[in-house]
Amino acid sequence: MHDSRRSARHRTRRRPWYKRWQVWLLTLLVVALAATTWLAVRALQAKTELETSVALVSQLRDQLVAQDITAAEETLAELTPRVQNARELTSDPVWLVAEFTPVLGSNLAAVRQLAAATDSIVVDAVPPLMEIVGDFVNDGLTTTEGALNTALFEAAIPRIDVAAATIEAAVASVDAIDTSNTISQVTDAQATLAEQLNTLSPVMKQAQEILPIVAPALGSEAPRTYLILFQNNAELRSLGGIPGSIVPLTLADGAISLGEQLGKDDFPAYEEPVVTPPPGVTELYRDAFATSILNSTVRPDFASGAEVARTLWEKYVGTKIDGVIAIDPVALSYILRAGEPIQLPTGDVMTGDNAVSLLVNEVYLRYPGETEASRDEQGAYFAGVIDGLFRSVMGGGLDLTVLGSGVVQAVEERRLLLWSANEAETALIDLADLSGSLPKSDASTDRIGLYTQDAIGSKMDYYLDQNVTFSQASCRADGRENYRVSVNNTNLLTEDQVDDLTFYIVGDGSEGVTPGDIRIDLFAYAPPGAEIVGLSVDGAAKTVDAFSDGDYPVSRIRTTIEPGVTQNVTFDLIAGAPGTRELASILTPMVRATPVESTALDCASLPGE
Template structure:
């Protein structure tokens, strides 16, 4: 009886084992088939999404493309969300693959669904429906896009977070590459959705949806460096009302009354040891402060004292931003007979004008006519809407377009964006250093100056930054005295005296600094600004020479090490090799 019972138990165990094996094989086959199908759907959707929003794509068909991508994403999610799939996620080797596919499908499905309403806004911008019959902007239509942009930003934030949490160490390379690419794609889309959300919250009011507004526009001259771009050479007041824009006043920086010994307001305490009180005395220097929220109110107060108008906000642009805007307006004619285009704006405004006119008043008049022509074309509405959006987006990303609002709630909308022109912050896996340059020569020689930066991690707690300045000026004898400075401030003609302000990340400490190259002996000042240790490097560079500063910084290691710099002229940065950790002090 015992043997018969044992044989019966053995047969039952064998039968159970066979059944389990068959179930396991069926489950594996089920997962394999559904996984292959899901992967095909994800791959098809990725090909569609890569094309959406590319420079040569047509926004009017984005909605159809996104609908197709959403169908593929929804199918992939359905294929990877059943109980069998979830249970298999804990299996060795196979588990990480299944988890990655499921996370990719789930994140992508939610993100694409949120993007569809945003595509309608892109299509409207491209078609020009934002313009009204009287040449203004439809502020109600613009505001109506805000809820969809908000939902898209939230969904894309969730999607990038979900993909960031996927552990790729044990995932097959092809699948890991798919997850990485999707993360990059959704991160870019999130940035675009966030920009649209901020725009739809802020721009209707700025365009006068709730009543007339006025804004002071500062035009920075990049031929004479300031932290945020260049010296303020010309200013203008724009008024807005119910979507219509008018240019109501213009002035040169030389038109402002000399503030004498009294600044118009207090310079923030941390900035005073670094920049003195010059930004509060002269409108030319308000962009010397690397924080636009600190400099813009000074310009606003100077304008109030000069013209009696208290504007609602301040905007700063540089000649490169103007060249981007001209891609939307097309060429504009100037009273001088010149035709300003996207290609000739920078050399005409920053070089040729000084060769043509020796009188600074004539130079200022030329600048004013150029800016008036560009903004006149923008206000008239005779432009290509999509090119305008791209020009504004590019200018913002490159920190060539800065905005400050006197309304604290509106200013809060700008928090964390490049439009705010704030001090470098670290987060999202990045450690960021700021490198800001200011001319001390009283010249326009920075048209020929080149700035380069490079960084490297040396250990978990040590980083290195390299800053290079190079003077590519021709023979000073071939340049106008107004450009070389004529030996003012004790600097020989053609030489440049530059103040380089390096802002370390909050809590970071400077360990060592070394200067190499051809430059004259350098000077250093150390200070603190709102939690940032700051090193000011003063250096003089002759034509054909260069100087390099290497800094060693104590700061916890993060996945990325980045720099934020004063916006340079296109394609003129100094090439920089990464600093050697062997040289760290």
């Protein structure tokens, strides 16, 4: 009896343990199933929110480009809760615990980090940027009094700081995401966002550095006087063209006043340079450097050219100059696209499409320049153009997107250059690619300069087309690469067109050049330490005359191109150090853009091979 009761108790104690084990197992299965279902639902919801957000971001960008601020604000209002929801969906406790599971966990962690970065950008970076755009669109570049709105630039500074800091933090966050074990969709999403952020971040940093100098440069702290050099690409100089018109512009807290326009013939020429030439420059440019306003742009370094122009102006006129701006007719045509056509006093209507031909060719056909009266008519025509440009810019109504695009294109093509006497602004000007400096090579890239100058005293370069081919190869035992610069120059005129040209276009004959011929000087600037070892014209070898501009080896050749003829000039160089580097170029901006291509170099074609 006793034994049977003990057996019964023993059986009674084992059953609860067995049942509890089943319950716990069932509970774990239910919890796992619930967690999996929870994750799946939230992942699907987050995916939907992020995919919708991508479409909305694209829509927002298009609206901002179209300057439709109202629509952009509505899109942002729809976008913000979606990215916030995506962040919340991917950051609850279940999701965070699941990140510790093998394989799946790395994908969940990456998605959470991507959602968090997207949320921070949309919530913290986009609104201040939209405020900046909105202010410029709604308030305009000019005030009701007609002055440039310096307050817009000052108000943008703290906003750009917030946006830049947010984007910098997002860059660090996204770059740190581990995608070594993630699925392709997650890996691609991380790579795409990282690329976009790493492209945007330097732009934001650049804006942070440049914005603080804009208002002072517009005279917010003290009046500034700038000298504007309107370069004429029909008579080429290394930096673009001769300064045909020179105009002082004074800015006082954004208010603009233009001084009297002067021409190249209004300034005296000097026998000795008015600024000290760098070593080798006097010989290289045949005593032309720093002796006249006409040749202030002969050397392809705008800092020195601006110093020459400022010195000549202050010697002749007496006005103190705080900065120098150079712009050519092609850059003006880009800017004109942003506004209404300009009605000139002559009855001409100038647009972005016809500005170049009007300013560098048709004016000389209409006013031949053979008499003082005709030259005065030229001057009056250009004065009307400058006045019309001033009224167009200050009158408001410009399409800011088109204007910005035009300015960027002009800067990229070196058609808009800036120099400031304020040393604190010089580095920022260089950072913005506005300095027009000599080619700067580095450890990964050798940069070669190829510059073109008129050698007649004519406006024939309107008819000059140019295309350039760069090639390189490792052909030497010492490991230094061979470089080749091949330039084709084409005279677009035909013989039967020459008789219709004025002497102001073809030249006055004093240089002994046949009317219709184009005569130019070509300058090849090699990287410091490199050598220029070969020179040929249409395949015929020429002597390489060794010149220099400071540390830069330079080769110079003068050539004549008859109507309808394409002439090839080739320079051969040897790199200054062993190793393979990219090859880049800086060229004189001409009336028409110069196509540039790269090809492989045949070692057997090198001089002496």
